[in-house]
Amino acid sequence: MSNENILEISDLSVSYGGIQAVKEISFSVAEGEVVTLIGANGAGKSSTLRAITGLEKPSQGSIRFCGEELSGLSTDAIVEKGITLVPEGRRVFPNLTVLENLRIGAYMRRDDLTADIEWVCGLFPRLKERSWQKAGTLSGGEQQMLAIGRALMSRPSVIMMDEPSLGLAPIIVQGVFDIIKEINKQGVTILLVEQNANMALKAADRAYVMETGKITMSGSGKELLENDEIKTAYLGKAKKRA
Template sequence: MLKIRNLNVHYGGISAVKGISLDVPEKSIVTLIGANGAGKSTTLRSIVGLVKASEGEINFLGENITDMETTEIVTKGITLVPEGRRVFDNLSVLENLKIGAYLQKEGIDENIKMVYDLFPRLRERSWQFAGTLSGGEQQMLAVGRALMSKPKLIMMDEPSLGLAPLIVNGIFDIIKEINKQGTTILLIEQNANKALKIADMGYVLETGTITIEGPGKELLMDQRIKDAYLGTSKK
């Protein structure tokens, strides 16, 4: 579904992403793991057109989207759940969801029902200001808002960041359910253990370069991954 080849992204004179290539097969879950500053978020932002590639090519469903504007990329079927949730605090849950459908011309009510069925808590909080929701509820809203455009590929940037362990489990259950319903997922996640357990494929990004790649369950067993990201020793 998504093919990236030799992607380079610069901020001023700084090279944030250095010639990476990766594939996201249709209906799969693919995860990018790595330390802060490795270039993970920059990769997602470049895919959706928020930052422009200085070299390389991004193909989605066989079409080159490298130089497209973000609004056009969203209409093609890609959405991003940003790090930090970025909900509109002074708008209601329902208003936040409708903003996610701003490029949709029809089916908005059906999409809202789909999101509420996936997140019953949001239905209960429909008229509540988003800024008064808990962290977990705000993350549900951020994901629901992204789903309002009926994406073929949804990208999530650190969905479990700052959430209690019990809430994190619920977020990962939702990620698996979204994928089960047919949506492809590209996931950045600080919790490498949980991400790799559900991922069909994983990539390790270090200082803008992919250093390790393979099936998620194989990477879970890789000693280099265990030492660097899973907090286990060599014993």
């Protein structure tokens, strides 16, 4: 499955005014993979994604994308290289129409967007129906679709998603994960941060578990799904009695 590491994080630390949120973590994502970071609130998952996109300055460590060092670059430069983040809480622009939200996702591109808009609307037919509506009037699920669609508009090679299932009804969560698989099939590498460990592990090729800023476990999605510690800590299943 994996051939080359498209994203390689080594010894990455992120601090907020003396408090270390991420402590010297290392992991990698290979081209074409779905990799997930799971963990509880405050484990440092979001901080890791924010550091990769340049929204937070790492206090140490390196972030390599296709062999190129990213830390120290500005967010717009990083996005231009082909990494994009679907932020936590969707963060669509409520005052822009659905179509404008898609267009702004391709802000750096100067070529014609018609084909891409059609592609995204094919993935999310609801967005096409509502293309003239202000994004603020969409439901939570629709906003999540829009946030993913908006990220796809930049034609990223890696798309990172921060808790895409947060606050959504179970049936919509299923839809979100179907889309994640679909996007991956079309060649986009995915780094997924989730608290919904069950869904995330099922969708992922490989997974890392984060606890208080450190990576404590890693393995294939399947392995971790069957791991006893993971089951009790994240999947809400009682330990089997010996």
